[in-house]
Amino acid sequence: MLRPSRALIDLDAIVHNIREIRRYLRPGTIFMAVVKANGYGHGAIPVARAALDAGAEWLGVATVEEGIQLRRAGLTAPVLVMGPILPTQADLVVAYDLRAAVFEPELAQALSAAARRLGRPVRVHLKVDTGMGRIGVRPDDITAFGRILMDLPRLEVEGVFTHLAKAGDPDPTYTHEQLSRFETALASLESIGLKPRYRHAANSAAILSHPEAHYDLVRAGIAIYGLVPGCRQSWPVNLRPAMRVVSRIAYIKTMRPEECVSYEATWTAKGGERIATIPIGYADGFRRLFSNRGFMVVGGKPCPVVGQVCMDQTMIQIPPDVPATVGDEVVVLGPGFTADDWARVLGTISYEVVCLIGRRLPRVYLREGKIVEVAEPD
Structure with a gap:
């Protein structure tokens, strides 16, 4: 018997929102549905399944444990752990075929060692701090860090990404500055022969307001749940709260x-x-x-x-x-x-x-x- 108090989750709204957001993307852009924090409170597993049904190709989480939950539910889509990972969790990342955000040599070395022990490659996404100030390699340190990654066996630098702090702000100045720093970091990596397959920067707000930030992959979080991202009150997209x-x-x-x-x-x-x-x-x-x-x-x-x-x-x-x-x-x-x-x-x-x-x-x-x-x- 259910409590009279309950949360009703409209999975059709999730599907609708993803399809609406996709209309703003260039053909071929990979869509990551972010289901961290138990799918923003909606339930990670049902939301992830609905998102994949709607055409999302990747899933994004904040922690290793969230990624393992998706794998244990039978979901096989690529999963990127975007938050900090401890070197002691490296074996779990490799064993559950999770992508890892890397920005410190110790974690990269631990992932490489785990991949060698378990006999399978590990894919990582290099996190660049262009102005969010949480985690990531500064652009002027990117070349040295890139060389470290290139020398690690069984470790593939599949992606490089950053996070935009003010993409929802009507004033685009700070976002343009961040994207300029990201472009500098990308050029620095390319100069040493490192050109990852997936470049990504756009969160929900940037997807809808900064098409130049779409690159190869976008990360949609709050918008797939039908809520307006950033500090604006409305967007030119028909979102339905889920x-x-x-x-x-x-x-x-x-x-x-x-x-x-x-x-x-x-x-x-x-x-x-x-x-x-x-x-x-x-x-x-x-x-x-x-x-x-x-x-x-x-x-x-x-x-x-x-x-x-x-x-x-x-x-x-x-x-x-x-x-x-x-x-x-x-x-x-x-x-x-x-x-x-x-x-x-x-x-x-x-x-x-x-x-x-x-x-x-x-x-x-x-x-x-x-x-x-x-x-x-x-």
């Missing part, structure tokens, strides 16, 4: 004057208000910051949160013109209170909103409006 979070009214009462609601008694009734209790709380990702300032939607009408959001329950005020009863559906995240709305109230971004939807909420996967899979909490 996630809705819903619950049901568990209890309704009519308040008496001076009665209070929830911890610390931060909300006091004037009398006559109808207050509904919803079985979802901050342990499910409905943040405590929504206390007395968030909303849920009942009958198409916004219902303000009253009192403090609890770990497992939240109270909302039902408008007088909404004939709500126990068992009625409540939209927690979706039309009427979207991920972008959440982000504005919380002072964050939609990426964080969907990633923090609690894992104890069942994920219910839909195709053509019908349930095709249910992922219960562990």
Whole structure:
């Protein structure tokens, strides 16, 4: 029996979004679907399968463990681990046929040694730091590092990539500077005879606003989930949000004057208000910051949160013109209170909103409006 609170994932929206994004690519450009962080909270395995069905050729993750999860699910598409990898994880990278981002000699040497031990090649993508400032080789150090990689047996430099920090900014200056540094790095590698098959720089924002950054492969993350990347409010592409979070009214009462609601008694009734209790709380990702300032939607009408959001329950005020009863559906995240709305109230971004939807909420996967899979909490 599923909890009344659940996350509904529209796999058709994932497919639709990928096909829409592909319209912006040159023929032959490889499409990587980024499914890190449990598919941005949507579920890595079902999203990955839907993405591959939609024509994505590669998958991107942040950690070795995420890559192994894809392999154990039977997915054979190329998988790039884009985040830091410890040398002690080299054997796992090779054994599970994962691509690794490299930017330090110690990891490259460990991967080469693992490949020799296991009798199979390892493919790596050289990460260049052109201005993100997280990980990567600086462009002026790229030649020396490239020579190190070229000398390592069983190690193939399959790709070279960078990450754009402000691709969604209406002012393109910083992105152009990063791409210029990337071009310098590519020229430096070519000067020593290293010309990797895959050059890539474009995240979701750059795919839609910087076609010069597409190169051989693009990495689409937030956009495949139907959310607008970067700091702009709209894009010239028809994206459909893939996630809705819903619950049901568990209890309704009519308040008496001076009665209070929830911890610390931060909300006091004037009398006559109808207050509904919803079985979802901050342990499910409905943040405590929504206390007395968030909303849920009942009958198409916004219902303000009253009192403090609890770990497992939240109270909302039902408008007088909404004939709500126990068992009625409540939209927690979706039309009427979207991920972008959440982000504005919380002072964050939609990426964080969907990633923090609690894992104890069942994920219910839909195709053509019908349930095709249910992922219960562990």
